[in-house]
Amino acid sequence: MKIIKLDNVEQEFIKEYSMKPFVIPTETVYGLAGRIDNDDVLKSIFKLKGRPSDNPLIIHISSFKMLNSLMEGELHKKYSLLINHFWPGPLSIIVKAKKNISKLIYGNTPRLIAVRMPDSPSLLNLINIIGVPLAAPSANKSGRPSPTNINHVIDDFGTELDVYIDGGPTKIGIESTVINIIDDKIVILRPGGITKEQLEEFLNENVEVKNNIIADEKIMCPGIKYKHYSPRIPVYLFKGKQRYENMEKFFKKVNNKKIGFIGTEDEKNNLSVFKFYNLGNSKKEIAKNLFNNLINAEKECDLICISEIDLDNEGLALMDRITKASSYII
Numbered sequence: 175m176k177i178i179k180l181d182n183v184e185q186e187f188i189k190e191y192s193m194k195p196f197v198i199p200t201e202t203v204y205g206l207a208g209r210i211d212n213d214d215v216l217k218s219i220f221k222l223k224g225r226p227s228d229n230p231l232i233i234h235i236s237s238f239k240m241l242n243s244l245m246e247g248e249l250h251k252k253y254s255l256l257i258n259h260f261w262p263g264p265l266s267i268i269v270k271a272k273k274n275i276s277k278l279i280y281g282n283t284p285r286l287i288a289v290r291m292p293d294s295p296s297l298l299n300l301i302n303i304i305g306v307p308l309a310a311p312s313a314n315k316s317g318r319p320s321p322t323n324i325n326h327v328i329d330d331f332g333t334e335l336d337v338y339i340d341g342g343p344t345k346i347g348i349e350s351t352v353i354n355i356i357d358d359k360i361v362i363l364r365p366g367g368i369t370k371e372q373l374e375e376f377l378n379e380n381v382e383v384k385n386n387i388i389a390d391e392k393i394m395c396p397g398i399k400y401k402h403y404s405p406r407i408p409v410y411l412f413k414g415k416q417r418y419e420n421m422e423k424f425f426k427k428v429n430n431k432k433i434g435f436i437g438t439e440d441e442k443n444n445l446s447v448f449k450f451y452n453l454g455n456s457k458k459e460i461a462k463n464l465f466n467n468l469i470n471a472e473k474e475c476d477l478i479c480i481s482e483i484d485l486d487n488e489g490l491a492l493m494d495r496i497t498k499a500s501s502y503i504i
């Protein structure tokens with residue numbers, strides 16, 4: 175097992191390592207990457223993660239030319255506007271794949287692939303050197319919180335992987351926003367690093383969120399139907415106006431347990447618990463700290479408590495992750 179700093183990756187890397195899955199730092203979360211032109215590598219990604227084969231992978235590219243090499247037909251004008259503005263960055267667009275793209279990537283979808291250009295010059299350089307786009311799901315075992323530093327990934331995979339590329343703690347901390355275009359309208363399938371408000375403001379139109387099973391029971395974003403983001407200890411999410419009173423009551427009931435409270439700076443002094451995990455103040459800080467705090471708390475506590483966050487801006491993506499991570503909602 176080898177840990178290489180992102181900025182020290184050399185040409186040799188391609189020959190030596192890219193024929194197996196390896197860990198990459200992106201600006202959102204760490205990814206478990208593999209060349210899209212090698213089915214054995216792609217198969218290993220699913221196996222290593224314990225990922226259901228019908229949950230498709232996001233493809234990471236380093237140029238617009240690579241996007242053209244992947245897609246069939248013309249790029250929708252709205253996509254073109256969006257990617258010119260938001261790429262490189264945490265926005266994944268769903269497009270129709272060329273026939274030669276491996277089915278392992280798009281699963282049971284009608285040959286639809288999610289593509290993004292990560293916001294990291296060194297990573298873009300690496301993809302460029304390899305010369306082939308990289309498919310990369312988040313580098314966690316399926317169902318676990320997403321990794322925001324290299325130690326989180328090592329904790330999940332250890333010697334199962336040969337190469338870890340370390341880029342330090344990730345800048346954004348939650349995954350990319352996945353969007354599609356349906357009837358000429360942008361639809362968010364998974365809220366993430368680029369907010370609904372940012373998309374609406376830029377396009378000057380409403381953007382819908384379908385981050386759920388839609389009316390006809392069809393799963394729009396296959397990943398959402400599985401258990402997600404869950405630490406090894408129970409997570410209690412407190413919602414509504416009475417949430418702090420309810421928490422106090424709950425704390426009394428479980429006072430023999432080590433309670434980890436993951437909260438914002440403002441919530442720090444309100445409650446007495448075994449350990450407080452600071453999310454910071456702004457939504458951006460919360461995004462950056464959420465997964466790290468879930469992972470730290472599971473090592474030190476018996477249970478985790480967290481309070482709801484309003485849905486503005488990054489709040490939508492945060493509540494999506496927090497709700498899915500929760501075992502109980504009170």
Ligand code: TXA
Pocket residue numbers: 200202203204205206229230231232264266268280283286287288310311312313348349350351352363364394395396397398
């Ligand atoms: O920020 C990110 O997106 C990170 C970093 C590593 O780039 N990657 C990531 O990948 O979060 P993953 O596999 O953990 O989540 C990908 C999500 C899943 O919910 C999956 O169902 C959805 O994207 N997805 C991928 N391809 C899709 C497609 N063709 N149609 C609908 N949803 C798709």
Ligand code: MG
Pocket residue numbers: 311312320
């Ligand atoms: Mg994931």
